[in-house]
Amino acid sequence: MSRRAVYLETFGCQMNELDSELVAGALARLGYAFTDSPDAADVVLYNTCSVREHAEQKVWSRLGEMAVRKKLDPALVVGVLGCMAERDGVDLIRRMPVVDVMCGPGELDKLPGLLDNAVRTKESLAGDDAPGVHDEPGAGSPLRSARQVALQGSASRRSATLAAAEDNLELLDLSRSISPIDSSEGVSKRSAYVRITRGCNKFCTYCVVPFTRGAEVHRPPDHIVEECRRLADSGVVEVTLLGQTVNHYRFEHGAAVTVGGLTQPQKGRSYKGGHDRDPFAGERVTTFADLLARIHEEVPGIQRLRFVTSYPRDFGDDVLEVMRDHPRICRYVHVPAQSGSDRVLAKMNRGYTIGEYEEFLARARAHLDQPEIGRPLMVSGDIIVGFPTETDEDYEATVGLLRRARYKNCFIFKYSPRPGTVAFDRIADDVPEAVKRRRNNELLAIQSEISDSIAREQVGREVEVFVEGVSKAQQKREGLTHGDIRKAGGAITLTIGGRDPAGNMDPGHGAVAAAEPEGDTTAQFSGRTEGDLIVFFDGPSSARGSLTGKTVRVRVDRADRLSLHGSLVEPQGSR
Ligand code: 5AD
């Protein structure tokens, strides 16, 4: 029997990108192949996002397209993974009968088995709607067809009972297939995400994440360090640690539970950080600062260590000191403020005032902003405009914050009411769409000026650049597009959706393989500074293999709106 081809599309955040990678690895081990064309796929999977309505609408429209296709090809298997599966649950399957398999983020460890079953069932029944063949509905609700499989519900607040149960999700993370050659592109993978915390306990009133991803759970530090080591051994040089409130990481060794010889992830504890060190840090507790230092020291192959997303409160000096004293930790933080108005922040249940937020920014800059040695601190943020009851005065306070914070980049979102959240239930969405749009556009324009001026400040400086490969423009010049590479190598690419809310590039798409065109002496390369500024520079065409994935020094000659342009500094020495 031929290998079944899977098309996997990912929406939303980096956490979803990582989930997709893990699911893809598990499916590959079961013998599935991957295709970048949904039309050529036997199995179409959408890893979905529920953070804003817009992201959900995109998935609904994709499902509509698949419903049309399925009429012609009843053997097609369609799966919805991730947050929409968790949030909409069985309702989604009823509304969209095209869906065969639905799997929330807390159940992804079971997906390969479910999918295999669904595919086999389809194949053996050739489209027959036979009942009882595979009936595992979630939440006890009857599904439209007994062939449909819905698994959801256990992500929500799953850690309440975690201590007693073996955490299979941890096994999914541990099972990560790490190979020196990324099968999708025939090149070594240089950048990778590593999850350190799942879920969130903050319950910001607008946000679905605590409901879709469940309670905060911290992975054992040994597992994280080992994963980083395996990645580094396979050629990864840039690791981004992931967590919804990543700086909240804390693992108490005395309270660790072991099941079947495996240390289990641990529920988040309500430790209040702040400026002070955790009195139990060290042997009994691994704090976030300890974890960063451990990875830095124990995995020297990682040239760049970064983390997203930070929560503004509880960001202790201990973390800032570790960042300052460990040169391979990037001086970059993504710390969303969400609003510049204390009144709105309180309604959002963010747990800090703007005074406290700015105190943190000042403290972080005092520790880490050293442009004179080419290491400025770069900060990025998120803002929501049009949160219910937001007045012109509140909005002006946000404008003030945006100007003072001087983010390298800031994602501005229009408030999107999400069913199930406190804001949805209790506060009317009373800011008119036109006002939201105007505020959104104004903030975008202000941020664009700020990003511009930060880029211009870099001119004349020497910066360290992590080289991602030849630039897209160079690829175009050479007629070497991503699609060509795929075709040329007959390789398969997971379709992973571009930039995430934190503004980072999809790592899989930065590095470029390949065939070197003859007679070309210089090529344009692209890469990023540790502060996540995009840099273009020219280098010898023949050096693309040796420069990609390396850190080089570049003198910045000019800046345009979104990127820096410079030249290689000789001789090269790296930290
Ligand atoms: N509406 C608009 N933006 C939201 N975010 C989270 N929930 C919502 C919502 N309901 C934004 C926040 C968060 C980012 C990932 O998405 O700014 O930091």
Ligand code: SF4
């Ligand atoms: Fe959502 Fe707030 Fe948790 Fe971030 S900290 S995931 S915005 S609830």
